[in-house]
Structure formats: C-alpha cells, structure tokens
Amino acid sequence: MRKNLTGRPIIMISLDAISDTDVNYLLTLPNFRKLASYGLLHRGVESLFISNTYPVHTSISTGVLPSEHGLFDNVIFDPVKNSEKWRAHKKLIKVKTLPERAYEKGLVSCAMMYPCTPGEKIRYHLAEVPGTESMFFRGIKFVHYSSTFRLCPKFFRYMKKCKSFNYFGIDTFIAFTARDLIAKEKADFYMLHLQDTDHQKHHSGIDSEDVKKSIEYDDKLLGIILEGIFEAERNAGGDPEKGISHFDILLFSDHACFNIHTNILPNDLLKKADIGPEAAWFQTVNGACFLHISPTISIEDEAKLDTFLEKFSKMEGVKRRLTEEEMHDSGAIDAGFTLGFTPVPGFTFGAMKKGQHGFTLDNENYTIFYLEIGPGLIEPDQAGKETSGGSILEVGKKAIGLVEHTGTPQGSAR
Numbered sequence: 001m002r003k004n005l006t007g008r009p010i011i012m013i014s015l016d017a018i019s020d021t022d023v024n025y026l027l028t029l030p031n032f033r034k035l036a037s038y039g040l041l042h043r044g045v046e047s048l049f050i051s052n053t054y055p056v057h058t059s060i061s062t063g064v065l066p067s068e069h070g071l072f073d074n075v076i077f078d079p080v081k082n083s084e085k086w087r088a089h090k091k092l093i094k095v096k097t098l099p100e101r102a103y104e105k106g107l108v109s110c111a112m113m114y115p116c117t118p119g120e121k122i123r124y125h126l127a128e129v130p131g132t133e134s135m136f137f138r139g140i141k142f143v144h145y146s147s148t149f150r151l152c153p154k155f156f157r158y159m160k161k162c163k164s165f166n167y168f169g170i171d172t173f174i175a176f177t178a179r180d181l182i183a184k185e186k187a188d189f190y191m192l193h194l195q196d197t198d199h200q201k202h203h204s205g206i207d208s209e210d211v212k213k214s215i216e217y218d219d220k221l222l223g224i225i226l227e228g229i230f231e232a233e234r235n236a237g238g239d240p241e242k243g244i245s246h247f248d249i250l251l252f253s254d255h256a257c258f259n260i261h262t263n264i265l266p267n268d269l270l271k272k273a274d275i276g277p278e279a280a281w282f283q284t285v286n287g288a289c290f291l292h293i294s295p296t297i298s299i300e301d302e303a304k305l306d307t308f309l310e311k312f313s314k315m316e317g318v319k320r321r322l323t324e325e326e327m328h329d330s331g332a333i334d335a336g337f338t339l340g341f342t343p344v345p346g347f348t349f350g351a352m353k354k355g356q357h358g359f360t361l362d363n364e365n366y367t368i369f370y371l372e373i374g375p376g377l378i379e380p381d382q383a384g385k386e387t388s389g390g391s392i393l394e395v396g397k398k399a400i401g402l403v404e405h406t407g408t409p410q411g412s413a414r
Contacts (some may be wrong), residue, residue, distance in 0.1 A: 007406030008376060009232075011182070011190045011249045012098075012227065012399060013225070014060075015218055016053060017357065019206075019256035020044055020367040022215055027215060031223035035251060037384045038244045039373030044388040047368055050285050050330050051255040052358045053198070054087060056392065057115040060252070061097045061191075063396040066331035070094035073358075074130075076335075079267075079277035079292075086130045090119035098399055105407035109188040113173040113195065118145040120219045122168075124187055126151060126174065151177065167196040168217070175221035183229030189403065192225070194218055201257045201355035208333035208354075218290050222251075244384060248374035248402050252395050255357040256366045258287075258345040263352040264317055273308045280305055283337065284350030287359030288322065288330075290337035307338075317347035327361060330401070370395050376402050 004189045019024070020043055048065065054074040062069045071092055075084035090097065099120040102109045110124035111117045118127045119140070127145035129138050142148075148184060154177045154213040161176060162169035181187050197214040200315050204210045207395040217337040229247060230240040238245045266282040266289050283290045293305070322340035327333050332340060343349055345363055348356040359366060370392060372378055377398060
C-alpha cells in the first residue's frame with residue numbers, strides 16, 4: 001500500500017439492481033462466492049424510498065436520507081415543457097459527500113460511473129452524464145467532467161474488450177481499469193458502479209435469460225477486479241488465500257425490481273379530467289407518483305382535483321397513498337409535493353418497461369444486500385458468515401467512518 005497512507009485503501013462496488021433473490025444465484029458463481037468467504041454478507045437489506053438509482057447512491061455517498069441531501073429522484077419533471085431533466089451534478093447535493101471527505105483527507109479518489117459525481121474533485125473519474133440531450137452535447141460534458149486525458153490510454157487499451165459503448169462495454173472498461181489502478185496502488189478510495197443488470201431488467205424483465213447472463217458477467221467482472229486486489233495484497237506482503245487484509249471493501253446493491261405488465265400515466269388522466277398543469281401535475285418515479293398542487297389553483301380546479309383523487313386512489317393498480325413518513329424521508333415535501341401514491345407491483349407510474357423500481361419498501365421480495373470485507377469493517381471470526389436485515393444507509397455510514405479514519409500527512413496525496 002502507499003507508504004504515506006494511514007489506514008487501508010477503500011473499495012466500494014455497486015451492482016445496480018441486484019436483489020437479495022439474485023444473491024442466491026451469485027453465491028453459486030466463483031468470484032462472488034470467493035468474496036463472500038472473505039466477508040460478512042448482509043441479506044434482506046432494505047433499500048431507501050424512493051428506491052431509484054440516484055437518490056439511493058447519493059444517500060450512500062452522504063450517509064443521510066434524501067430529505068437531508070436534497071436529491072429527490074433521478075430526474076425532475078417540467079410540466080410546461082412536458083419533459084424530464086436528469087439531476088446528475090454534485091451541486092444539487094446539500095451535504096458533504098464521500099469524494100469531498102476523501103479530498104479533504106488527502107486521498108486519491110477514483111469514481112467510475114458513480115451517480116452524481118460530476119463536479120467532484122476526483123483524480124480518476126469516469127463521469128456518468130445521463131440525459132436526453134444529443135450525444136454530442138453529452139460527450140462535451142463527459143470530457144469536461146471526466147479525467148479524460150488520464151484515462152485515455154485505458155480507452156485505447158481496452159476498446160476491443162468493451163466491444164461497444166453500451167452498459168456492457170462501460171462495465172467492462174470499469175472493471176479492467178479498476179484492476180490496473182488497484183494493482184498499481186494508484187488510488188486510495190474507489191467508487192465503482194456496474195449498471196448492465198439494471199438495464200437488462202428494464203429491457204427484458206427480472207427473470208429473463210439476458211438478466212441471468214448479465215449477473216454471470218457481473219461475477220466475471222468482479223473476478224477481474226479481484227485480480228488487481230490480489231496483486232496489491234501480495235505486493236503488501238499479504239496472502240489472498242488467507243483473506244483480504246490490506247483493503248476495506250463494500251460491495252452492495254441499490255434497489256431491487258419488479259416485473260411490469262401495465263403502466264399508468266397519471267398526467268394523462270389529469271388531462272382527461274380537465275385539470276391542466278397550471279393547476280396540478282404528477283412527478284412519476286415508476287414505483288410511486290407525487291402530486292404538485294399550484295398554490296394559485298382555482299376553486300373550480302380544486303373541486304375537480306378532489307373528485308379525481310378519490311377515483312384515482314380506487315383505480316386498478318393503485319395500491320395506496322404514501323404515508324407522511326414516506327413523503328418526508330423521500331424528500332418529496334421539500335421538493336414541493338403535497339401527496340403521493342404507490343402502485344401494486346406489476347403496475348408502474350410512467351414509462352412502460354418490463355422491469356421497474358422506485359417502489360415503497362413494504363413490498364415482499366424487494367430487499368437487497370451488502371457485503372463488507374476487511375479489518376476496518378469486520379472481525380476475523382465474521383468472515384464467511386451471513387446476517388439479515390438492516391438498511392443500505394449503513395453502507396454509507398460505514399464508508400464515511402472508513403474515509404474519516406484514513407488519510408495522508410498534510411493531504412500529500414492530492
């Protein structure tokens with residue numbers, strides 16, 4: 001390990017959309033099974049509501065709920081333009097993030113496709129720049145926010161392995177690049193985000209053959225990352241066969257998914273009820289929807305809205321109204337929404353995809369997992385064991401604790 005580092009390098013790996021049920025299959029695959037033998041595996045872990053990628057990953061990066069960090073959902077809906085804008089920049093986060101803490105401690109950071117890192121001070125940065133803009137403008141932003149010139153040799157080296165710039169290719173690039181950086185001890189803090197399984201679940205449903213292949217590929221990529229960890233372990237005098245002693249590792253998911261057969265479009269229903277966006281509109285987040293009511297709504301429109309909500313709450317596919325706690329913790333109230341609903345699994349609010357997430361946490365078969373490895377996280381007798389329950393927010397709090405106890409003299413790494 002780097003001589004001036006106090007503590008151990010920290011590696012965080014997010015396997016997007018891997019459910020606790022998927023872990024049953026992962027445990028039959030060699031690399032996840034090996035990692036599990038090194039650490040304490042937490043099963044049946046609750047995600048956070050809204051259980052979508054950006055708010056959950058931001059909660060992990062900050063250690064607090066969306067109501068505190070301010071990132072309500074992946075996107076924000078503009079009722080005037082009838083379009084959605086992605087919320088991907090660090091400036092939208094109200095509290096300190098893990099990359100900020102790492103920078104303050106003098107750590108060299110690496111973040112690859114981790115949500116909401118554009119704008120962070122990260123030496124090895126592959127920034128996720130989502131959106132509906134043209135590829136040209138997204139490309140400009142990608143070059144601006146990423147460590148383009150520092151990572152450019154890796155692009156040329158691994159271009160053939162990536163095959164394309166889809167999620168499969170990007171995940172491949174992340175794994176090989178992370179392997180090299182870890183093996184050569186180039187960074188102290190890693191945030192890696194593998195997304196193909198999430199994409200496949202949206203595209204083909206949660207039980208498809210494509211999803212199975214994607215999970216198998218996740219395991220292969222974990223094996224590639226492990227190659228770098230093993231090399232660094234041996235260079236530091238460790239023995240990978242006996243365990244991981246020179247790294248602290250957190251491997252986790254952000255949310256599960258449900259198969260979808262029917263989508264409900266609340267804003268279309270408002271329009272049919274003769275209620276325009278100047279009076280009220282919904283933000284749809286797949287597993288929930290949130291109603292914004294204009295403070296200047298007319299008495300006539302208010303009466304129409306009351307009738308609409310009574311019918312809407314009873315229509316097929318609408319499970320229930322969101323609780324006050326769900327409205328608060330999700331950040332919906334601070335974002336200007338009055339009330340919300342969640343659908344029955346199998347239904348979704350918004351765009352139709354074969355698999356969706358964003359649901360409330362009271363649904364069965366909707367839990368996830370995390371795995372913690374390393375002397376800074378577990379005791380030796382916990383290696384290879386399982387426990388159940390807890391919240392994914394624990395991952396963020398554990399990571400913050402690790403970063404705060406790791407550093408370099410006078411911030412020399414930066």
